[in-house]
Structure formats: C-alpha cells, structure tokens
Amino acid sequence: MDVIALIGRILFVILFLGSAAGHLTQTDAMAGYAAAKGVPSAKLATLGSGVLMVVGALSLLLGVWADLGAVLLVVFLLPTAFLMHAFWKETDPRAKQLEMISFNKDVALAGGALMFFGLYAGVGSDLGLTLTGPLF
Template identity: 75%
Template structure:
C-alpha cells in the first residue's frame, strides 16, 4: 500500500507542479488573464500562487508535512475556483461551459487535497514513504 500511496501522490501533484512552474515562468502572460478576471496586483498574485502550488505540491509529493502541503493546495484551489472560474457570470454558452468545467475541476481537486489532509492527519506515518509525520 505504501507504493500505491506514493504513486497516487505523484499523479495528484503533477498538475500542481506543472501549473506552479508555469505561473512563475510565464508570469507576464498569466497575469494578463488574472487581471482580466479582476485580480488586484495580478503579476504578484500570479507569482505568489505559483510558489504556493510548487511548495504545496512538493510537500505532498515528498511527504514533508503532507497535511500542510495539502492545505496550501486547498488555499489555492478554492479562491481560484470562485475568482477565476465564475461561470455564473458568463453569458456566452461555450465560455460558461468551459468555466464551469474549470470550476468543478478546482472544487474536485480541493476535495482530493482535503482527503489527503484528513487521511494523513489521521494515519500519519502509517501511510508510509514519507519524510516527516503530520504537522497538525
């Protein structure tokens, strides 16, 4: 089961690590999109969210205070779902559908991160293949 948990963690964080590095490396392009959604200080928010994604993703991947890493991912995902993918504000049907899909993806990933937080906080080192035990 330890190897299975590790494989699950690897698959789970691939999205966050790729997206986090893109937020940092392509901050100018991505901050334009954030600004169009009304995010204040869009470039700073884009870079900060990229750092949050990378740090949270690495913590879950490596098993270093994995509960905190999962919480960091939730702190990114929930506001992003609401602020960046507000499908209820869209009038174009295709745009509305795309934003709803992105909103639901973020909410589902937040649920997965909360599940990781709960499992790791409850079972801790019994999940195996981690560097540290839970922080919380």
Template identity: 65%
Template sequence: MDVVVLIGRIFFSALFLASAVGHLTQSKAMAQYAAAKRVPMAEMSVLGSGVLLVVGALSVLLGVWADLGCLLLLAFLVPTALIMHDFWAQTDPQAKQMEMVNFNKNISLAGACLMLFAFFAHNHDLGLTLTGPLFSLS
C-alpha cells in the first residue's frame, strides 16, 4: 500500500511541478496573459503562484506535511479556475471550450486535493513520508 501511495504522489505532483517550472521560467509571458485576465500585480502573482506550486507539490511528493501541501495546491487551483478559466465569459466557441476544459481540470484537481488532504490528515500511518500530517481529522 505504501508504494502505491508513493507512486500516486509522484504522478500527482508531476503536473504541479511542471506547471511551477513554467510559472518561474516564463513569468513575463504568463504575466501578460494574467494581466489580460485582470489579475492584480500580474508578474508577482505569477511568481507567487509558481512558488506556491513548488512548495505544495514537493510537500505532497516528499510527504512533508503532505496534508498542508494539498491545501496549498487547492489554494492555487480554485482561484485559478475562477479567474483564469472563465469559460462563461467567452464568446468564441473554441475559446469557450478550451477554457471550460481547463476550468473542469482545475476543479477536478481541487477535488482530488480535498480528498488527499482528508486521506493524509486522517491516516497517521502513511509510510514512505518524511513527516506525519500537520492536521488531524481523526
């Protein structure tokens, strides 16, 4: 069971780490897109969200307060879905579809973060983690 959870953590974290690399290495281009979506302090927001992604993903991956890492990723996913993927405001059908797909992806991942948070915070004997949970739901 421990190895299965570790493999799941690796797969889950890979998406966020790859996204973090984009946020931190292509921040100027991403900030232009964020500014077009009316994100305040777009460049700082892009860099801050990149750091949030790195910390959250590494927390889950390494099992260092993985429950907190899930909450950090959730704190990225929900606002990003609502602000950056506003499919309801799109008039072009292709843009609307693309934003809807990304909105649904982020909301689904947010749901996974909530489930993983509960899993980590409830089960204190996860194995193959560097620390136990920060929160306790038991």
C-alpha cells in the first residue's frame, strides 16, 4: 500500500509542478491572461499561485506535512476554478464548453486533494513513505 500511495502522490502532483513552472517562468503571459479574466494584481497573483502550487505539490510528493500540502492545493484550485474558469459568463458555446471543462477539472482535483488531506490527516505516517507525519 505504501508504494501505491507514493505512486498516486507522484501522478497527482505532476500537473501542479508543470503548471507552477509555467507560472514562474512565463509570468507576464500568464498574468496577462489572468488580468483579462479580471483577476486583481494579476502578476502578483500569478507568482503567488505558482509558489502555492510548488510548495503544496512538493509537500504532498515528499510527504513533508502531506496534509498541509493537500490543503494548499485546494486553496489554489477552488479560487482558480471560480475566477479563471467562470463558464457561466461565456456567451460563445465553444468558449463556454472549454471553460466548463477547466472548471470541472479544477473542482475534481480539489476533491482529490481533499481526499489526500483526509488520508494523511487521519492515517498520517501509517501510509508510509513520507518524511514527516501529518501537521493536522
């Protein structure tokens, strides 16, 4: 079970690490997109969300307060779903569909991160292959 939990953590965080790299290396382009979506202080929000993803993903991946890392990812995902993928505001059917897919992806990933939180906050280091026990 320990190896399966580790593989699950690895597969789950790949998306966040790749996205964080984009936030931190292509900040101006991503901030422009965020600004177009109405995000205030778009450049700061882009950098902050990149850092949030890196810290949350590495925490979960390495098992260093994995429960906290999972919460950090939820803190990133839910506001992102509502701020960046507000499909209900779109009038073009194609844009609406694409935003709905992204919204649902973010909400589903938040659900997965909450499950990781529950596992690591509840069972903690009994899942093994973590560097620390849970914070909560």
